[in-house]
Amino acid sequence: MNFPVSTPLIRSSVYERIRSEILSCALRPGAQLQERDLALRYAVSKSPVRDALLRLQEQNLIDVLPRKGYRVRPVSVADAREMYEMRSILERSCVARMIEAGAEDVLRRLDAFRFAPTGTDLGGWIAYNRSFHLAIAEGSGNARLARATREIIEQFDRLTYMSVTARESGSLSDFVREHVEIIEAIQQRDKRQAGMLIKDHVESSRKRLLNSLASLEIIP
Numbered sequence: 001m002n003f004p005v006s007t008p009l010i011r012s013s014v015y016e017r018i019r020s021e022i023l024s025c026a027l028r029p030g031a032q033l034q035e036r037d038l039a040l041r042y043a044v045s046k047s048p049v050r051d052a053l054l055r056l057q058e059q060n061l062i063d064v065l066p067r068k069g070y071r072v073r074p075v076s077v078a079d080a081r082e083m084y085e086m087r088s089i090l091e092r093s094c095v096a097r098m099i100e101a102g103a104e105d106v107l108r109r110l111d112a113f114r115f116a117p118t119g120t121d122l123g124g125w126i127a128y129n130r131s132f133h134l135a136i137a138e139g140s141g142n143a144r145l146a147r148a149t150r151e152i153i154e155q156f157d158r159l160t161y162m163s164v165t166a167r168e169s170g171s172l173s174d175f176v177r178e179h180v181e182i183i184e185a186i187q188q189r190d191k192r193q194a195g196m197l198i199k200d201h202v203e204s205s206r207k208r209l210l211n212s213l214a215s216l217e218i219i220p
Contacts, residue, residue, distance in 0.1 A: 014042055015052035022061050022072055023157040024123065033062075033070040060155060077213060080159060083152060084206040088199055090149040091133065095182075095198050097140035099191045106139050110183045116176050125172055126160050132179055136186075136198075163209040178204075 018038065021027040033053070035046045042049070053070050056062040063071045098107070113132040116125055130153060137149035164172065178201050185194035 010044055011048040011051050014038075014044055014048040015055055017042060018049075018052050019056060019059075019061065020123075022056065023126075024161055025158065027072050029072055029074045031072045032065070032068070033072065035069070061158070075158065075162070075213070077210065080209060080213070081206070083155065083159070084202060084209075087149075087152050087156070088202045090145070090152060091136065091198050091202060092195050093145055094137045094140040094142075094149055095186060095194045096191055097142055097145065098136060099186055099189045099194060101141045102139050102186075106141075107187045107189075109139070110135060110186060114176075114180050114183060116172065122161070122164065126157055126164075129160060129175065130154070130157060136182075159209055160205075163205060163212055 018027070027033070035049050035053070038049045038053075039046045053062050053064075057064055057070075061073055063073050065071055110132075113128070113135065116128050133153050134150055137146045137153065140146050140149075164175075178197070182194060182197045182201060185197055
């Protein structure tokens with residue numbers, strides 16, 4: 001088989017496709033992966049596949065198994081709890097910083113998230129959800145805080161997918177409503193209310209996930 005020449009565009013595409021399949025659980029937690037099999041699957045050489053897997057290892061989505069290949073990192077209850085704890089701490093700090101130092105136009109940019117895009121599939125909704133939380137991180141005005149928050153939020157797509165797919169379809173509108181309440185508190189510069197709302201938002205997500213993990217194929 002003749003593979004296309006590896007280019008930055010191909011490498012990025014392979015990375016995005018593997019990451020998407022991990023986050024959507026098309027590549028199940030605990031699944032073992034081989035560079036050769038993935039190269040055949042995506043019709044590329046092994047080089048961009050290897051680069052993508054190492055990049056995903058840095059994001060804690062892939063484990064390298066010496067002399068055995070790779071494994072999609074399992075989802076454990078302990079890891080999920082730690083991630084939610086970190087997220088709660090970081091996002092509350094971002095909200096507080098945004099209220100304290102954010103210019104009015106920065107706060108008004110959150111209006112873009114008052115409604116989820118219409119007609120989107122679950123992947124599109126998760127992208128909307130991620131963008132909302134990243135907008136708060138970027139609006140904090142603290143580059144280091146924003147970077148740390150972005151790192152944890154970008155690892156949440158898989159947990160978000162697992163959580164919402166175990167819920168009834170009507171629950172997505174509830175999540176948007178929670179976003180709107182957070183936006184309004186931030187724009188009113190009500191630090192106490194906004195902090196409480198973001199804490200409750202993260203905590204309710206944590207409870208939904210932990211309740212749903214028992215029904216999913218995960219490796220503890």
